[in-house]
Amino acid sequence: MLNTLSYGLLGLLAKEPCSGYDLMLRIQPFWQAKHSQIYPLLAKLERENYVQYERIEQRDKPDKKVYTITDVGREAVMEWLGEPPAETAFRDELSLKANCIWMTDRNTAAPLFLARMKQLETKIAYYEKLLTRIPEEERHIRSKHFGDYILLNRAVSLAEGQIEWCNWVIQMLEDGQDVLTSD
């Protein structure tokens, strides 16, 4: 039994061989992990024969280790896929701050939600850029990009839902304030 990140990395390697650096970038949208976590994990997976690597020399760039999944790795992924999905871990500082709105005024509260909206808009732009890179003919189950396609769709619609929510909250903040600040 490996940890979730390990399975995530193996899942990416099942599609195509990648360097650790590459894996770090690709897993970002779905699971945040720094290189300092990924490199030692890959070394461990290699020791335990889930992956193999080959050192590739590059001109103009540092050498890289290109990892390939083994049959052991592929088996592990298939087994993992059979288990029901763990519940989503959702940790949002804004929700803890929202809990404290009653202590402050609109001038403190509103910027929190405006800042969040900007974060979300940046993300949407990024996700949509990635979506346009998936051609129509790759948007079916058997395509290796089917996962990216459905996940990017979810990411965009979730972010849009949250922007709507932020607007709703900001509206409430404005409406509610008028009643209380008549001075």
Place this chain on the structure above:
Amino acid sequence: MLNTLSYGLLGLLAKEPCSGYDLMLRIQPFWQAKHSQIYPLLAKLERENYVQYERIEQRDKPDKKVYTITDVGREAVMEWLGEPPAETAFRDELSLKANCIWMTDRNTAAPLFLARMKQLETKIAYYEKLLTRIPEEERHIRSKHFGDYILLNRAVSLAEGQIEWCNWVIQMLEDGQDVLTSD
């Protein structure tokens, strides 16, 4: 500078004094933390004068420590509220599994999304139950329950959005399979 969970706990204590056990239950919907993390944190916050506690004896139940926020604690919360919100940390095993759908068939993939839908339905029912406990007259900015009100609303609409997404994916799995399994 405290960690996020500490501010979350202080934010709850700013509303009303609570026991550690109580805090653990109340913070669950917004930040998952076990009692084994909360109790030592509270002890640390007490040592650093952000909170105080009083031991309360109860008939028929074990003694409890009821924590109260101090002025130092309240100041810390206000300062924290002035800072922009950290980005949401969203870790979902299902998204890593979704990435691997191309490797399997409908019989492996569909149960993943069906299981997720059940998880989401359970959560929605729970959130809606909590929502009904917030009376109309508490659903405004100055109410201590304003935070719960807007957060539960978000939680419900996000969960509903995800159920829709699951249905969309399951539909794609069914449609896509027909084309390929004509034997």
Place this chain on the structure above:
DNA sequence: GCACGCATGTAATTGGTTACATGATTGG
């Protein structure tokens, strides 16, 4: 000259989970 991207790694620390430990009361 400096920042940034590519590329890899380790060390120290903090954050979070699982397991161990205790003990009373209530309801099935």
Place this chain on the structure above:
DNA sequence: CCAATCATGTAACCAATTACATGCGTGC
């Protein structure tokens, strides 16, 4: 009798972040 709820805590471990460390090439 067993499980669940209330109530608190510690110990061991795993997960994750931050900081330290190196080095080349490109573009500003």
